Amino acid sequence: METNPIRIVVYHCRNLRLFKNGEQKAFARSRPGVTLVALPCSGKVEAHHLLKTLAGGAQGVLVCGCAEAACQYLEGSMRAHKRVAYARSWLRQIGIETERLQFVHLPPMDGNALDEALNGFTARLESFGNVTSVAKIQAG
């Protein structure tokens, strides 16, 4: 029984169309601890969103973008990738595992690819142990 699932927030580009109607809820139910956030483009993610998400109690953040050549907004996927790298540089400064922030290119309409990416990401996070108690401390 998973009493304490690893808390992961997934920011995914809506244009990936990872879920058909109603599938997103079912997916989230099958993955306790995972919060899915659909964005109009992965390029909407900024470094402060990523750090805030971690500071808010997530143990890892996965950003899913389209292939760079397929980005409808031309630069969105590339920007998201760069911002994840920038946010990671902050984690490095702070002394927190940089792999807690991950960017992946996913093929469109492929929920299984997300599933696989999450499996690998979860396993990596599990190896770090319980992240930070930031949320509890700072929430007050």
Added chain:
Amino acid sequence: MIVAELKPINEIRNMIDRYSSILVVGCDSCVAECAAGGQRETMLLAAALKLSYGRENKGPRITEAWLDRQCVDDFIDRIADQVPEHEAILSLGCGAGVQALARVYTDKPIIPALNTLFIGETQMRGVWQENCLGCGQCKLGYFGAVCPVTRCSKKLMNGPCGGSKGGQCEVNSEIQCGWDMIIRRLEGLGELDRLSEYVPPVDWSTSHSGGPRRVVREDQKP
């Protein structure tokens, strides 16, 4: 605009560790344009501090705020209700903003989160170039709007030193030769003749070398 960059988080921590509540205040003017101290960076730094303290099981109260300008009293007043609730203010303003906050909130320690660098322009996204030293005697009109005081590493006012190669400065090959830019620009404008005019050496007494400067306009005073 004023160009600045965020200090390393350890340096900031060294200055704020003694406080139990910190108001992180951004500035949405120059330092927002250079992605150092605007709303985004304020949220970023606040989150980074929370993570940094959380990692050590410490929990100072960290609150975010931002002002349209940190160097004007009318804007500074807008955080007046938040200031008393915090022990210190961490400012993401330039040096002028930090000192303006200190002048207004006399009983609060104001800690700078940025290193203020120079007056410059946004050349392209992610690239900021110094192009004004604030010498107090602008002579850009003689030089095709390229400043020899700032863009020439040797601050030469009457022609190139002769050391540049391929348009790059001999001091540092990554710096464009200021005089190469001046001559090409005047050539393009058909105004090379401007360079035949003698321009005397800069009188540095009007620059910062003459001490802190101040402009007083009676017509603008209340």
